[in-house]
Amino acid sequence: MIDSADVVVIGSGGLGAATAFSLVRHGPRNVAIVDKHEIASQTSPRAAGLMSHARTSDLMVQLVTQAGSNLRRFTEDTGQPLDWTQSGSLKVARRAQDVDVIESDVARGDRLGLDVERISPDEAHRLNPFLQTKGVLAVMRVGDDLYFEPSQVAIGFARGAEAGGATLLPHTTVTRVDIEDGEVAAVETDRGTIRTRVVVDAAGAWTRQVAEASGIHIPILPTRHQLFVTEPLEGASADLPIVRVVDAAVYVRPCDGGLLWGGFEADPHFFEVDALGASFQIEDTPLDAEVLLRLGEQVAEQLPILLEAKVREHRGGIPTMTGDGEHIVGPVPGARGFFVAGGCNVAGLSVSPAIGEALAAWIVDGEPPIDLAPLSITRFAEPYPEERLERDAAWQYRHFYGAA
Ligand SMILES: Cc1cc2nc3c(=O)[nH]c(=O)nc-3n(C[C@H](O)[C@H](O)[C@H](O)COP(=O)(O)OP(=O)(O)OC[C@H]3O[C@@H](n4cnc5c(N)ncnc54)[C@H](O)[C@@H]3O)c2cc1C
Numbered sequence: 343m344i345d346s347a348d349v350v351v352i353g354s355g356g357l358g359a360a361t362a363f364s365l366v367r368h369g370p371r372n373v374a375i376v377d378k379h380e381i382a383s384q385t386s387p388r389a390a391g392l393m394s395h396a397r398t399s400d401l402m403v404q405l406v407t408q409a410g411s412n413l414r415r416f417t418e419d420t421g422q423p424l425d426w427t428q429s430g431s432l433k434v435a436r437r438a439q440d441v442d443v444i445e446s447d448v449a450r451g452d453r454l455g456l457d458v459e460r461i462s463p464d465e466a467h468r469l470n471p472f473l474q475t476k477g478v479l480a481v482m483r484v485g486d487d488l489y490f491e492p493s494q495v496a497i498g499f500a501r502g503a504e505a506g507g508a509t510l511l512p513h514t515t516v517t518r519v520d521i522e523d524g525e526v527a528a529v530e531t532d533r534g535t536i537r538t539r540v541v542v543d544a545a546g547a548w549t550r551q552v553a554e555a556s557g558i559h560i561p562i563l564p565t566r567h568q569l570f571v572t573e574p575l576e577g578a579s580a581d582l583p584i585v586r587v588v589d590a591a592v593y594v595r596p597c598d599g600g601l602l603w604g605g606f607e608a609d610p611h612f613f614e615v616d617a618l619g620a621s622f623q624i625e626d627t628p629l630d631a632e633v634l635l636r637l638g639e640q641v642a643e644q645l646p647i648l649l650e651a652k653v654r655e656h657r658g659g660i661p662t663m664t665g666d667g668e669h670i671v672g673p674v675p676g677a678r679g680f681f682v683a684g685g686c687n688v689a690g691l692s693v694s695p696a697i698g699e700a701l702a703a704w705i706v707d708g709e710p711p712i713d714l715a716p717l718s719i720t721r722f723a724e725p726y727p728e729e730r731l732e733r734d735a736a737w738q739y740r741h742f743y744g745a746a
Contacts, residue, residue: 344509346537347374349705350529351544352516352552355386356691357683358544359499360698363420366506369706373508374538375500376531378515378548382496384624385546385659386691389492390569390604392584392595393692394431395456396447396484398667398744401716403454405696412695413490420502424494429596430457431487431584432466432473433743434644435480440588443744444482457485470582472594472601476643487584489595495691499698515620516545518555519680526679540679540705547615547624547660549684558674560719561665561726562685563735564613568629568658569604571597572651588743590640594648603648605637606688606742612732613660629658661688665726665734671697671717672704681705682719687738 348370351362354377362375375381393410397403416424435441444460451458461483463475469483504510511533519541520528529536545552547564554560572578584595591606611630615622634656638648662685664670670685683701690697704710 343511343534344374344536345534347509348372348538349374349540349542350536350538351375351542352529353377353544353546354381354496354500354510354512355384355544355546356496356499356694357686357697358542359496359503360694361542361544361683361701362503362508363499363506364699364702365705366503366508368702371507373503374511374536375503375508376511376514376516376529379513379623381500381510381512385661386496387493388624388657388659389691390593390595390602391490391492391691392593393488393490394484394689395486396433396451396458396482399716400450400454401713403450403456404712405693407486408699409693409696410486410488412699413488416498420498421505422494422498422501424490424498426488426490427580428486428488429581429583431484431586432470433482433484434466434473434478434585434587436477436587436644437589438479441480443588444480447744448482451484459483470585471577472582472645472647473585474644474646478644483583489584492691495694516552519552521556521677521680524676524678526677540681542681542683542701544683546684547613547662549662549682551615553674553682556677556680558677558680560670560682560684561722561731562662562670563731564615564660565663565735565739566611566613566627566658567604567606567661567688568634568656569602570634570653571602571655572600573654574599575601575647575651585645586743587641587644590637591740591742592637592641592645594645600654601647601651604634606739607633607637608740610736610739612735624659627658627660629656631656661686661690663687663735663739665731665738666721667738669693669697669717670719671701672710672714672719674719688742
């Protein structure tokens, strides 16, 4: 155990580990990553590993593009392995209003220099023969999109941070961040107190719980998300483009000779993590295969393979949703030195390299390298009743691929 650090990062998932890695690389070396469980063991390794570039705001396109460059040179930077494949992706519209979503994605992507284009349903079928053309009105191809092995990201960043001088403290639970006269003074854990002036709350599903112990409210909802990995299938080559169906909010990508697929149900399951108990781990998350089977039925005409293929793995985790679908990143007003990286909205792993880099620069230089104001917690300054948060977060979840 240590008794002081320049920065204490709470949580060794993608967001915390990437921040710690960038901190030791560019600034203070006396950085501690504290995790109540094994390092990099919770939601991050269970993700689908999709990186989507055609996002709904210029800022997110910029951040994901930056994250994409970071992931491509991950091994060079961290010395750790990362398997990734730039397969590109196909975004499929089946309703007239979703054609508008695709058109605006293409226009924004084009303006921001992405490799995006509208292609015909037949061309999409040629690129990914598992996608059938029946009922398909429009398709966007994104050449920049890639998928990566999710279990390698957080652990790679954490090991890279350790090699750069950071201290890893697994099985150490943060019970409270002490704030004195409006400034962070220390982090209390079940193994002792660490004096520090800066903390990063990157505790994933527990982000809100950690902050609340210091009287800070972070309006996010831990939300179940799950996927299937199929047995190997003939034709499921690694370079097949990812497919996303807008209205059903279903995605599929190649995985180890089979397919990995999941989706966003209309009525998501939220968790109150306190009620799950102190020893709860993400692997204990109650899963529900019926949710995925119902989503598979919704796209049975376009992706019949999803329900035909034999399932090899069913996994899930607890990402966190915000009411507006944007992450929460940056300092918390009224608690100098308290930073947050949360509200991942089921897309935090792919963007973690860029968020980690920006947050580290913010901590070291006192200002972010790019304008992250749209991600600031100050946008929730007005009281946000829990009922409204649930309604808004559910809407964001089921409209994951956009709404006209
Ligand atoms: C099935 C599924 C598919 C997904 N697909 C994608 C995808 O394709 N692309 C994408 O970008 N994202 C995807 N996501 C979302 C992605 O997994 C998350 O955005 C990301 O992993 C969040 O990382 P994190 O660091 O916030 O959380 P975690 O990885 O959960 O890390 C948080 C850490 O904080 C620790 N912690 C909590 N409380 C304390 C405490 N009190 N003291 C000390 N430590 C504490 C935890 O033990 C944990 O290790 C998916 C998620 C799921 C579940």
